Amino acid sequence: MSDEQHVRELGISSAIIVDDGYDEIPQVIELRDEGAWDSLFDDAQGADAQRIEAIFPNYDPENREELRTNQDFIDALWQARESIGDLLGGLFDDYEHKISDNRPFLKAAETTLTELGIPFKTCGRNFVDAAVDADLIVIDLFLGIEQGAEDRELTVTRLKDAIKRRGDRPLPSIILMSQVPTIDDLAKGFREDVKLHASSFRHIRKNNLQKPGRMKGLILTLATHRSDSQALATFVETWETKATEAVHAAAETLRKIDIDDLQHIRSMLLRFEGLNTSSYMLDVFDRVLQYEIESHSSVLDAAITLDEMADDPAPLMISNDRDTYVVLEKTLFVNPNRRSHATGAEWPIAFGDILAPKPGSPVKPSGFFAGRSDHVFFVASPACDLIRKCGLTTALLVGGALKAIDMTKHDLGVTAKTTPILVIEGGRRFQVDWDFGDLRTVNLDQARQLLHPTCGDIAIVARLREGAALNLRQQFLSNLGRVGDLAPLPRSLKFQASLYFPLQQGGIQSIDIPDGTTITGNVLIPRKANFATAIFDCNCEDDLTAALLNLDLTEVASNSRDMFKVLKEQTRIRQMFRSGLQGINLPLNSASNAGLLKLDKGLPATDNAKPTTDRVATIVMGEKIEAELDNKLKTAGLIIHIQINDVG
Numbered sequence: 001m002s003d004e005q006h007v008r009e010l011g012i013s014s015a016i017i018v019d020d021g022y023d024e025i026p027q028v029i030e031l032r033d034e035g036a037w038d039s040l041f042d043d044a045q046g047a048d049a050q051r052i053e054a055i056f057p058n059y060d061p062e063n064r065e066e067l068r069t070n071q072d073f074i075d076a077l078w079q080a081r082e083s084i085g086d087l088l089g090g091l092f093d094d095y096e097h098k099i100s101d102n103r104p105f106l107k108a109a110e111t112t113l114t115e116l117g118i119p120f121k122t123c124g125r126n127f128v129d130a131a132v133d134a135d136l137i138v139i140d141l142f143l144g145i146e147q148g149a150e151d152r153e154l155t156v157t158r159l160k161d162a163i164k165r166r167g168d169r170p171l172p173s174i175i176l177m178s179q180v181p182t183i184d185d186l187a188k189g190f191r192e193d194v195k196l197h198a199s200s201f202r203h204i205r206k207n208n209l210q211k212p213g214r215m216k217g218l219i220l221t222l223a224t225h226r227s228d229s230q231a232l233a234t235f236v237e238t239w240e241t242k243a244t245e246a247v248h249a250a251a252e253t254l255r256k257i258d259i260d261d262l263q264h265i266r267s268m269l270l271r272f273e274g275l276n277t278s279s280y281m282l283d284v285f286d287r288v289l290q291y292e293i294e295s296h297s298s299v300l301d302a303a304i305t306l307d308e309m310a311d312d313p314a315p316l317m318i319s320n321d322r323d324t325y326v327v328l329e330k331t332l333f334v335n336p337n338r339r340s341h342a343t344g345a346e347w348p349i350a351f352g353d354i355l356a357p358k359p360g361s362p363v364k365p366s367g368f369f370a371g372r373s374d375h376v377f378f379v380a381s382p383a384c385d386l387i388r389k390c391g392l393t394t395a396l397l398v399g400g401a402l403k404a405i406d407m408t409k410h411d412l413g414v415t416a417k418t419t420p421i422l423v424i425e426g427g428r429r430f431q432v433d434w435d436f437g438d439l440r441t442v443n444l445d446q447a448r449q450l451l452h453p454t455c456g457d458i459a460i461v462a463r464l465r466e467g468a469a470l471n472l473r474q475q476f477l478s479n480l481g482r483v484g485d486l487a488p489l490p491r492s493l494k495f496q497a498s499l500y501f502p503l504q505q506g507g508i509q510s511i512d513i514p515d516g517t518t519i520t521g522n523v524l525i526p527r528k529a530n531f532a533t534a535i536f537d538c539n540c541e542d543d544l545t546a547a548l549l550n551l552d553l554t555e556v557a558s559n560s561r562d563m564f565k566v567l568k569e570q571t572r573i574r575q576m577f578r579s580g581l582q583g584i585n586l587p588l589n590s591a592s593n594a595g596l597l598k599l600d601k602g603l604p605a606t607d608n609a610k611p612t613t614d615r616v617a618t619i620v621m622g623e624k625i626e627a628e629l630d631n632k633l634k635t636a637g638l639i640i641h642i643q644i645n646d647v648g
Contacts, residue, residue: 003220004117010223012173015120015136016127017109019177020143020151021102023124025078026095028069030144036091037068044087051087055080102179105206109138109177112215125154131162134172136219141178141186156193163194170230171196173222175215176203181516184539197236199229203539214542221538231305238302239293246292254288276344324492325429328421334463343387347444348451349395349460351383352469354432356402358459359425367457368450374402376422376432376461377440380473395447398472399438402430407493407644408589408621413529416475419468420491424461436475492522493644495534499547500625500639501564502557508626508639511551517543523644525586528608534594534619534642535580545573548638563616563637572596572616581640582611584619591620591632594640 031037041064044052052059056076059067067073081088106122113120123130125143139159144151163171174196176187187203202218209215222229293299334352343350355377357363365371377397385392402422403409412431414420419432442450450458464472497519499511513519521536536544548567556564566572581594595613597603604611618636622628625641 003216004115007116007118007219007223011170011226012118012135012219012223014134015113015118015138016123016130016134017106017113017120018123018127018131018137018139018143018155019102019106020124020140021099021106022122025075026092027125027144028071028074029150030095030146031074031091032068033146034091034094036089036093037064039089040087040091041067043089048087051084055084102206105177105179105209108209109215112209112219113138116216116219118219125158128158128162128165131159131172132165133169135170136173136175136222137162138175138177141176141180141183141190147180152190156190159194171200171233173219173226173229174201175218175222176201177206177209178203179206181205197229197233199225200233208542211542217542225310228309231302231309235299235302235306238296239299242296242299243293246289246296249292249295250285250289253292254285276342279341279343282338282341324490325421328491329423332419332421332464332468334465336462339460339463345387347386347392347395348447349379350386350463351379351381352464352466353379353460354419354422354462354464355379355397355458356424356461358457359461361457364457369457376400376402378434378464378469378472392444394441394443397440397442398434398436399440400432400434403433405429405431405491405493407523407525407532407587409587412525412586414527416471419464419472422462425459434472434475490527491525493525494520495523495642495644496520497536497643498641499544500641501551501555502560502633502636502639504555504557506557508629508633509555511547513540513547514543519544521580523584523642524580529586530608531582531610532584532586532588533580533582534584534640536577538577541574541577544576545570548573557634557636559635560637563614566596566614566616567638571599572614581617581619582613588619588621591618591629591636593617593632593637594619 041061044059044061049059049061056073059073077084077088078092081092110120110122118136121130121134127139131137137159139155141155142148142151143155143158159174166172174194176183176190178186180186183203183205187201190203191198191201200222202222204215204218339353349355357369357373357375363369363371363373369375377399379386379395380398381392381395386395400419402424403412405412405421414431417434417436419434422430422432424430450456451460463469499513499519500508501511503509517540519536519540521534524533524535526532548564549570551564553561553564553568575596579597582597584594585592593615594617595611595615598612598614601612615637617638617640618629618632620628620639620641621643625639626633629636629639
C-alpha cells in the first residue's frame, strides 16, 4: 500500500495550512511599532499629501495616531505601494521580508501534502471556517509578525473555536510549526491550552519542512494512530461533558435536603457517631455525584472503544509532559485539603492515614520512630471506631519503610505490600514497603501528644482512599480474604541520554547529534519491576534516525556490527520510539543489555517475564561509562548512557 493510500484509508482526506504569510495585507498590530510611520506623516505634506488623499480621501497628517491604527488606511497604502513607494520608506519592509523568508517553508509543506494526495487550502489568520471540516491542520504557532504572546493567543483562541464548532465530527490531527528554536518547549504549553492529546499532535521547526521525509513522517504517524487518538479524545470529552451534567443532576437531588433534614440527621445519627455534619455531607455529595456520572451510558460506551486500541503504541511526545506518578497519586490518596477538613472525630487520626516524622524536625533516637527517618505507619483501625467517643481504647498501626524511587536499587516492584507512590512535603517521592509484622498500638492520649502541633514528633503526610486502605488492611487479615484494588499504572521516569558505539580499535566513540537536539524519553517500569522498557521521545526521532543511518560500520567493533546492522533498518529504528528498548534488567546498578521486540513475537503473557528481543543496545547509568561496561564493552551494542531526571 502506498503512503497516499495509507493516509487516505486512515481518514486524512483534507487539510489546511494556516500561516499569516498567506494574509495578503498587513494588519494594524504588525505595523504599530514601525518607525517609518513618522517619516511618512512628516514627508506627506502639501503636494505629497494630495497623493495620499487620492487613495485615502480622509488623510490628514495631523491625525497620525488615528491613522496608524486604521486598517482601511493601511489597506489603501498597501494597495498603492507601487505608486507611493517613495513616501512609504521602510514601512512595509519587515512584513515583506517575512513573507519572502517564509514562502519556501510554506511551499515545502504544500509539496508534502500534494505528494500524499491530500487536498488542501491555504489560510491566513481568518482560518476558522476552513478548519471546521479539515482532517489535518498545519498551523503556525505565532499568527503575526511580532512572534509574541498576542500572536500566540490568537492562534490558540481561533483553533479552539474551530474545534468547538466541529460538533460531533472527529477531531483533526494537528501539526504545529514555527521558526523559533524553542518550539520543542513551546509545543507542550500550546497543546495543553488547546486541549489536545499527544497522539493527535506533532510539531516541527519550519526549516525542517524542507528536509526530505520530515513532514511526511509526521503525517504518517498521525494517520496511523488517528482512530485510537479520536477514541481517547471522545472518551475524555464525553466524560467531561457528562460529569458537568452529573453535577447539575446531583445538585438537583441534593437540593431536596433542607435544614430540617440536616437537623434530623444530626440528632438521630451523627450525635451518636461523633461525626461533624460537614464531613458527613461531603461524603454523601461525593457518592451521589459518582452515581450520577455512572448513570450516563454514553460515558460507558465511549470507554468501551478504548478496549479496541491497537497494540502498537504511538511514540511518546514530550517527556516532560508525561508523569504517571501524578495520576497514580490521585487514584490512591485523598486530596490534602479534604484530609485536613475537621471531621469532629475523637481521634486525631483516621483510617488510612500515613504517619511520618514531622518535616523539619530531627528524628529522636528514642522517639516514636526510633531514629529512623524512613519509617512510616499506616492507621489500620476501623474508621467508625476512630470517630466515636466510646470507640477504641487503642489504635492499630502498621509499619513501613520509605524507599527512594531509584532504578539502581532493589525492591522497585509493586506487590500486595507496596504503596507505589507517597509524596512527602517538599515534593519528594517515595514508594512504601509495608512490614505486616511491624505492628504498633497507641492510645488516644498518646496520639494527641504525638500529633501536637508544637511538641509532637509525627505528622499525617497522606490519607489513602477507602479502597486502597481496605486493600492494605486486608493483606494482614488473611482470614477475611483480600479486597481488590485498582491496579497501579506503569510508572515512568524521565531521562536524557547520550549515545556511543564501541570502536574497532577499543574504547568508545560518541554519536554526533545536531546542536539543539536533546535525546530524551521515558523508562517505563511495570508492576513486578523485573525488567524495564526505555522509549525515546519522537521529537528527537529524525535526528537520531539520521545519526544511526549515517554511522560508518567499519568503525564499529566487529562483535557489535550485527546489532548495528539491525539499526540500519528504519522499521527497527522506529521501534525505539514505539515499543521501545525492552528487557532492561532491574535494578539497573550495572550495564544491562536491551533489545527490540522481535518482529514475529509479541509481548510476554505475564508482567514478570522477559520479552523476546533482538539485542541491539547496552544501557549504562554510571558516570564512568567504560568502567561500567567492563567486560561487556567488546560485545556492546548501541551504548545508551541515561541520566534519570529527578522525579520529585
